[in-house]
Amino acid sequence: MSLNKLVGGDCGGNNSLVQLSNIVRRDAALPQPLSQADRFVNEFMAQNSQTPQTFNMNTLLNNLPQDKTVKTTPGPSTSSYVPNVNTHMNRSWTAGPSPSYMTHSVMPSYPIMQQQMLLPHGRTMHNPHLQFITEAELANMSSADVQAKAQEFVNTIKNDNEVEYNEFMSFMKKVSAGEIRLTEDPGLDQTERKMSKEDILEEMNEKYKEEWDKLSDVNNYWDSEAANGIAKEYAFSEGNVMLENKSALEIGKEKLKMGDVPGAVLCFEAAVQQQPDSAEAWFLLGTTQAENEQDPWAITALKKSLQIDPTQLEGYITLAAAYTNENMPKHAYISLLNWLKASPKYSDLVPEDIDPMKLDVKELERHVKSLYLKAVHTNADEIDPDVQNAMGVVFNISQEYDKAVDCFQTALMVSSDNAKLWNRLGATLANSDKSEQAVDAYRHALGLEPGFIRARYNVGITCMNLGAHKEAAEHFLVALNQQHKAKSMFPESAATDTSSSTIWTTLRMVCAFMGEHDLATLIDERNLTELNKAFQIE
Template sequence: NHNICLVFWSFCLQGYYVHSNNPYKDYTNAFEQGLQKCRDGDLNSAVLLLEASILQDPQDSEAWQVLGTTQAENENEQAAIVCLQRCLVLHPNNLKSLMALAVSLTNTGQQPEACEALHRWIRYNPRYRHLLQDRSPLDGSPLPRRRGSSISPISTLGCSQLVEVLELYQEAMQQNAEGVDPDLQTGLGVLFNLSSEFDKAVDAFNAALSVRPEDYLLWNRLGATLANGDRSEEAVEAYTRALELQPGFIRSRYNLGISCINLGAHREAVRNFLTALHQQRKSRSHQVMSSNIWAALRIALSLMNQPELFQAASVGDLDLLMRAFNMDM
């Protein structure tokens, strides 16, 4: 579970905690500036600007969508889910939000909800919704296995929805005569992750990357899939590519640190976690750092047998840790 550290001067808007001391709350072009900060990799400033946009117009579904995807990139998964769900209340057929929500729900272990989001993506997609004409509504009832299905038995998930939705996406892929649809392949990659068929998920994300080779989100998802399949060295290469494309991508920096731990490169893991925390802190008025990253940092420091530095991490002394690892940023 991803915990979000929220400072006390926040209030709840549509289920989302907005910082009330936002210096951008009166900006007339907050949304456009927020988009630019996203492109620049300054995720904390982007969050503030997008929150300002939503304060000005709580019914702006696009602002909720971009805030959701930005929070996910910033390793604040629960906040991302709230924003994306709010977008879908306002704009139920927002395909970008549905796919992003499916990814976030998968990351937080909410498999049936992720299946439902991916099913809705097909249902609202004009290219594929015809595939549902002869199908019953998705309700989780037992379904007969189709002969020749390539889906492995799903013992850990126990979700008959997953079987149905995966077959639906495979059918869409077979009927897609226009070449590779990277969004469809992304959905397939998420579904194969849910069914623990990681090699097939890798193939799906690689297919998507063949169309969008500069998509840093896809590189990160490929890296996560490789890591899930115990291919950490390849995962490092994918995360590194994501960070080359978007150096401010906190989620990928965190993931890279985790893979470094798995490879025994503990010092490199610590440096990645410290970089991520520094990036989260550097915004002048929105110093929100992920407890998820702090926890991973403590694990890496414990593996290095550094009790003094572990204590510094326990009390959140980022400056001391940055100096200890000669990281003057």
């Protein structure tokens, strides 16, 4: 319901507040036994029977009493950094009716102060004689005695319409009927009747021990993978026809070379189900899901791979990058430490007397940086692209983007055919507000791997930052079309959707920036066919 419908008058007709007032007065006029509270309400309504019209806040404020002892002080001036919105607002956008139509106030002009409540003339409150008992006396009474006392009270005032149906009387009736017990039976064991506070707390602590542990370890919980949506077990796509193909692993590698990242994902999913102990299959599944803009599943798959074969050095760096994307810095630093431990060249650099799990994020950051700087100095005469790649990830986590750019550029000097390195360089340049240079790095990545969906998505984000919204939308649609290709591998499940929700959400945002609000429905329906027509994408 709009504000105008609620408070605006329709050329003399009743508005919603008037209708509500009429209902109250109509119900009050019905012949029925009235309690004392009801009579007070009726008196108030009778004194204030003026039909409410629209609400005038200025009239209400004028009716408020002013405290003469309070001095009015001028409010703070508007900062030059915060524009006054009201001064820029067009009057035609002001909600509600014009103030000139607000001629009546809904509130009476009574001083707002607490008054003593008076009973109407000719009416006295029935006051039965009550006998109070102490808590100690109650503790020594049996349940039957308490019920008898409650019944005695109920019988005393059961004919008084004023209190017969109030909440306290309802409570006393339940006590008299034995539905509520205020004391324990004398037959119970004395230790059972009078448990000490310490005994109760100990019993509760034992009963809810697991819950207490979770609540008392809040920091560790929010740092955990479960709190960040990382599954312990990988959830496979249903209806995958590649499960029947024993060459799924090799076909996946071919699809990856051809740029069919979503198709490769499905092949590798089939491969790990056929060979659950294959570290290579799990590694390829993890790295490909990272390229497919699906970091949570990449993390789960890469962890499986490293559990089987802890010597896969590239897996640690890819895992650290995925953790960084999911804003899990501590896990990223641990992965980078594990890379050093697993490396035959640098494992001696890691001290055994420091437990990284006991360090906070800042301490862990300093520890990891110092170790990687030692690794760089170990081979000062040659460039190790893996060390430089890992250092780039470290500086990305700490948001030292200029240093990260230097590391990735150094790594690319000896590993220029690494599409992942080009993509990481592009993302770091974009985070450094160097969008034009970032686009150039992404082009290198896409030139090496045309199906690199993450790089394509990153190009779209950079175009958004440059204000090129149409081009951004086109890049997002290309990425979604690439992911859509995988649907052909689900003949038994037409409803399977392998596309990224992140890309869909960003596409909706950029269409809003373009003013193409009519496309929102197509995006919500994930109607790629019509969206391709709208942007003339074949």
